[in-house]
Amino acid sequence: xxxxxxxxxxxxxxxxxxxxxxxxxxxxxxxxxxxxxxxxxxxxxxxxxxxxxxxxxxxxxxxxxxxxxxxxxxxxxxxxxxxxxxxxxxxxxxxxxxxxxxxxxxxxxxxxxxxxxxxxxxxxxxxxxxxxxxxxxxxxxxxxxxxxxxxxxxxxxxxxxxxxxxxxxxxxxxxxxxxxxxxxxxxxxxxxxxxxxxxxxxxxxxxxxxxxxxxxxxxxxxxxxxxxxxxxxxxxxxxxxxxxxxxxxxxxxxxxxxxxxxxxxxxxxxxxxxxxxxxxxxxxxxxxxxxxxxxxxxxxxxxxxxxxxxxxxxxxxxxxxxxxxxxxxxxxxxxxxxxxxxxxxxxxxxx
Numbered sequence: 001x002x003x004x005x006x007x008x009x010x011x012x013x014x015x016x017x018x019x020x021x022x023x024x025x026x027x028x029x030x031x032x033x034x035x036x037x038x039x040x041x042x043x044x045x046x047x048x049x050x051x052x053x054x055x056x057x058x059x060x061x062x063x064x065x066x067x068x069x070x071x072x073x074x075x076x077x078x079x080x081x082x083x084x085x086x087x088x089x090x091x092x093x094x095x096x097x098x099x100x101x102x103x104x105x106x107x108x109x110x111x112x113x114x115x116x117x118x119x120x121x122x123x124x125x126x127x128x129x130x131x132x133x134x135x136x137x138x139x140x141x142x143x144x145x146x147x148x149x150x151x152x153x154x155x156x157x158x159x160x161x162x163x164x165x166x167x168x169x170x171x172x173x174x175x176x177x178x179x180x181x182x183x184x185x186x187x188x189x190x191x192x193x194x195x196x197x198x199x200x201x202x203x204x205x206x207x208x209x210x211x212x213x214x215x216x217x218x219x220x221x222x223x224x225x226x227x228x229x230x231x232x233x234x235x236x237x238x239x240x241x242x243x244x245x246x247x248x249x250x251x252x253x254x255x256x257x258x259x260x261x262x263x264x265x266x267x268x269x270x271x272x273x274x275x276x277x278x279x280x281x282x283x284x285x286x287x288x289x290x291x292x293x294x295x296x297x298x299x300x301x302x303x304x305x306x307x308x309x310x311x312x313x314x315x316x317x318x319x320x321x322x323x324x325x326x327x328x329x330x331x332x333x334x335x336x337x338x339x340x341x342x343x344x345x346x347x348x349x350x351x
Contacts, residue, residue: 002315003142006103007079007185008071008307010064011091011143012111014084015054021087022047025054028086035231042230046274050294056269059110059298063267066304067109074308076315079110081106085126092133095141103114105140107314109307110330111266111298113148113210116193116203118185119328120146121343128335144310145331146205149324151214153308156297157210157215157263158224164259165218167292172257173197177250178220179243182264182272189346195339198327202343204239209324210263215265224250228262228280229271232351243275251287260293267298 016025026040047054064080071078081098083091098106098254110123123143131138146152161178168176185203194202208225215223226246227239243260248257260280262272276293284291297303310317314331322328329338337343 002106002317003107005078005105005107005142005311005315007081007098007106008067008100008311009081009094009106009108009141010060010067010111011092011108011126012060012082012084013056013269014087014090015049015056016087016283017057019048019051019052022052025087027211029215033240037230043344046304047270050270050273054270055273056088056222056267059267059269063111063298063303066299066301067307070304070308075301076308076312077310079103083126083130085122089311091126091130095130095138098139099134101139103139107311108141108143109310111145113146113150113153113266114145114203114206114264115343116185117189117343117345118183119193119203120335121345123283124332124335124337131286131334140334142333143315143331144307144314145320146327146328147306147310148208148328149211149322149326150306150309151321151323152302153297153307154210154217154323156300156302157214157261157294159300160294160297161214161218161220161261162260164261164292168257168290172290175255176257177255178215178218178223178226179246179250179258179260180207180214180223180263181228181234181243181260181276182207182225182262184239184242186232186323186346187239190239192341192344195329195342197339202327202329204325206324209286209342213262214261214263215324228275247280247283247289249285251289255324256288257290258292260341262290262294262296265296266303267296272296278294 016022022044081092112119191200211225228243230238255261
């Protein structure tokens with residue numbers, strides 16, 4: 001017998017929607033991490049470049065609209081709620097509204113496909129914090145599993161790669177280099193990602209598996225996996241190489257056409273737009289490279305279908321569809337970790 005649920009909660013990162021929201025949002029994101037004020041001001045300029053508005057909330061609303069339509073088509077009468085970790089609508093407020101609406105149990109879809117602290121455990125912490133804020137009567141919350149190798153996600157990325165290939169001049173398409181990117185994290189955080197019995201590095205292994213699957217689906221015999229959006233101090237090792245550095249390296253080897261696929265991102269939020277559509281694209285132009293960036297899956301109809309499939313795994317005991325060879329976890333109730341010491345949080349800076 002599957003679980004029962006009264007609703008779906010889409011749980012995401014959050015982003016500012018006005019210039020005056022930018023610094024308070026960044027302070028929420030970095031609270032307790034010892035990030036210097038000057039670094040926050042530097043990142044704030046990225047948001048202010050786009051009018052102080054991150055596209056992530058609007059993109060999530062589009063996902064919700066598509067999921068609602070998919071649920072209706074499937075005859076599943078469940079409302080969809082929206083909550084964020086770092087900016088409005090805050091998940092604590094959303095869960096309070098769900099409680100007032102009579103929701104007693106809900107499934108939680110996180111807008112991260114991955115394991116690791118930021119990709120999985122921090123969403124579990126959001127669930128614990130929101131339920132504690134509501135107190136007695138808070139709904140039971142079941143987080144849906146990691147979906148980095150779901151066939152619908154891979155198909156969506158593969159379609160986006162094929163579209164991007166067509167944006168490269170025809171006389172260069174036979175020598176395109178396919179490059180996958182995902183959000184960099186500290187090497188120490190990657191080492192502790194996943195249950196200890198699996199040996200760590202779950203995040204980078206899952207990203208590598210997704211890149212392999214997408215490459216195979218699009219017929220590319222070879223590809224690169226690099227990283228982007230690093231934000232830590234230079235003395236702390238993070239996953240590398242960085243996408244911009246990698247473009248310079250490829251150019252030195254004579255590569256003059258690149259398709260970049262942001263396989264680590266569900267939607268075209270600000271880091272994708274800034275790091276790839278601005279910094280990486282500008283570097284490619286400087287190097288004389290033809291450059292095209294593949295889209296993300298959030299607005300693809302297959303993504304809403306993926307969400308409903310993950311829900312059916314819980315509600316109807318439907319079999320989990322997976323293509324990859326790397327373990328996946330993440331499905332627990334009320335914010336429990338997948339295992340003891342799974343995806344331990346990064347150490348806080350000493351004072």
